[in-house]
Amino acid sequence: xxxxxxxxxxxxxxxxxxxxxxxxxxxxxxxxxxxxxxxxxxxxxxxxxxxxxxxxxxxxxxxxxxxxxxxxxxxxxxxxxxxxxxxxxxxxxxxxxxxxxxxxxxxxxxxxxxxxxxxxxxxxxxxxxxxxxxxxxxxxxxxxxx
Amino acid sequence: xxxxxxxxxxxxxxxxxxxxxxxxxxxxxxxxxxxxxxxxxxxxxxxxxxxxxxxxxxxxxxxxxxxxxxxxxxxxxxxxxxxxxxxxxxxxxxxxxxxxxxxxxxxxxxxxxxxxxxxxxxxxxxxxxxxxxxxxxxxxxxxxxxxxxxxxxxxxxxxxxxxxxxxxxxxxxxxxxxxxxxxxxxxxxxxxxxxxxxxxxxxxxxxxxxxxxxxxxxxxxxxxxxxxxxxxxxxxxxxxxxxxxxxxxxxxxxxxxxxxxxxxxxxxxxxxxxxxxxxxxxxxxxxxxxxxxxxxxxxxxxxxxxxxxxxxxxxxxxxxxxxxxxxxxxxxxxxxxxxx
Numbered sequence: 068x069x070x071x072x073x074x075x076x077x078x079x080x081x082x083x084x085x086x087x088x089x090x091x092x093x094x095x096x097x098x099x100x101x102x103x104x105x106x107x108x109x110x111x112x113x114x115x116x117x118x119x120x121x122x123x124x125x126x127x128x129x130x131x132x133x134x135x136x137x138x139x140x141x142x143x144x145x146x147x148x149x150x151x152x153x154x155x156x157x158x159x160x161x162x163x164x165x166x167x168x169x170x171x172x173x174x175x176x177x178x179x180x181x182x183x184x185x186x187x188x189x190x191x192x193x194x195x196x197x198x199x200x201x202x203x204x205x206x207x208x209x210x211x212x213x
Numbered sequence: 214x215x216x217x218x219x220x221x222x223x224x225x226x227x228x229x230x231x232x233x234x235x236x237x238x239x240x241x242x243x244x245x246x247x248x249x250x251x252x253x254x255x256x257x258x259x260x261x262x263x264x265x266x267x268x269x270x271x272x273x274x275x276x277x278x279x280x281x282x283x284x285x286x287x288x289x290x291x292x293x294x295x296x297x298x299x300x301x302x303x304x305x306x307x308x309x310x311x312x313x314x315x316x317x318x319x320x321x322x323x324x325x326x327x328x329x330x331x332x333x334x335x336x337x338x339x340x341x342x343x344x345x346x347x348x349x350x351x352x353x354x355x356x357x358x359x360x361x362x363x364x365x366x367x368x369x370x371x372x373x374x375x376x377x378x379x380x381x382x383x384x385x386x387x388x389x390x391x392x393x394x395x396x397x398x399x400x401x402x403x404x405x406x407x408x409x410x411x412x413x414x415x416x417x418x419x420x421x422x423x424x425x426x427x428x429x430x431x432x433x434x435x436x437x438x439x440x441x442x443x444x445x446x447x448x449x450x451x452x453x454x455x456x457x458x459x460x461x462x463x464x465x466x467x468x469x470x471x472x473x474x475x476x477x478x479x480x481x482x483x484x485x486x487x488x489x490x491x492x493x494x495x496x497x498x499x500x501x502x503x504x505x506x507x508x509x510x511x512x513x514x515x516x517x518x519x520x521x522x523x524x525x526x527x528x529x530x531x532x533x534x535x536x537x538x539x540x541x542x543x544x545x546x547x548x549x550x551x552x553x
Contacts, residue, residue, distance in 0.1 A: 073409030076408040076422070080418040085453075150369070150371060156369050173366060
């Protein structure tokens with residue numbers, strides 16, 4: 068009875084609440100995500116033309132993009148981009164930088180140890196944990212079968 | 214004997230405790246909203262000269278109390294009790310302010326329903342002849358609430374259309390046994406109601422059933438109807454929650470559509486990018502202490518029902534998959550000018 072009422076209410080609320088503007092959000096995510104990738108590709112191509120090999124160029128690309136993400140977060144611009152672009156600016160590596168720098172900035176007042184250092188990975192921590200764990204598992208599988 | 218209890222859950226305050234003064238201080242964004250001229254002070258900077266948002270919020274609350282007391286022609290020593298709370302862990306904004314103000318203090322946690330809760334209990338203290346002057350106060354701060362309940366400010370996440378914007382601001386009321394001012398005549402403390410909403414980005418829907426329940430209980434207990442009120446204002450349900458509340462109350466046989474509004478809708482305008490509306494303890498506090506109080510004093514509102522609404526969740530309960538319980542307390546405030 069109680070559960071049934073809750074179910075009914077949840078259904079009712081779902082039908083009441085406005086849906087996110089899907090087309091607009093997708094467009095924003097596509098354009099902004101695409102632009103971020105373009106910048107990254109530009110840095111990589113430029114590095115290659117300066118005589119770095121492909122691997123070095125990729126590393127330079129990653130470093131530059133992380134710097135840009137962190138820099139724009141520090142300027143207070145990245146959250147403005149993210150508000151519209153959603154996953155378009157969260158998924159690229161700039162978003163990863165944003166998720167580390169933003170809590171680090173926010174928790175500075177709690178000190179450098181229990182604030183900045185401890186809180187830095189509250190958002191990025193899960194990505195690191197499962198990213199590293201997955202790569203280890205894949206590495207083991209690769210080792211067995213090769 | 215509970216002689217002053219009316220019906221199931223309402224109390225009648227026979228001595229009519231008077232709200233002799235109010236004060237409201239708001240942040241810059243609220244100061245750009247449609248109610249800006251009703252606030253006593255609009256901050257230029259939401260740090261308010263402090264080093265952290267928590268310190269800023271406590272200072273806002275403290276200064277609001279001082280201002281309300283001053284507007285009443287009193288000093289903090291004249292106030293017998295202060296009742297208040299806020300959204301931060303262990304209600305530090307209110308208790309740290311009480312440390313400076315040196316007024317005997319009751320710390321309350323009713324989430325965003327705290328304005329009505331503190332006004333209710335303060336009025337009962339006055340009516341029971343346990344005090345002559347009390348202060349009811351609450352506050353919230355967008356930035357301190359965001360970091361406690363959601364994400365760091367600079368994190369680039371997207372807000373869903375159901376989300377609400379925590380009001381930066383504080384409202385305080387000086388309630389007295391004598392003097393001039395709008396008076397509190399009935400209070401209906403609410404029950405905790407939970408219809409299983411788990412989405413912390415849809416607080417309006419989580420709190421709406423509690424608001425509807427309290428409004429209906431108030432009508433049943435007092436015999437009042439829509440026509441007895443000029444305004445019925447819920448605290449911070451936003452557009453979606455307001456819509457749901459109105460329908461739920463109608464389903465119980467009471468139409469409130471002509472006089473019903475929500476402080477979360479009043480405090481911001483549509484172009485302020487707040488999605489469903491304002492929220493937070495400060496929302497109903499600044500709208501009531503600023504806008505509604507002014508209209509009550511002028512006699513534009515003869516009788517209003519403030520139904521401040523609270524979502525009783527914590528970050529821990531959300532992470533553990535608990536649904537969001539809601540609460541709503543109703544207070545009848547009447548203008549003293551004649552002619553009703």
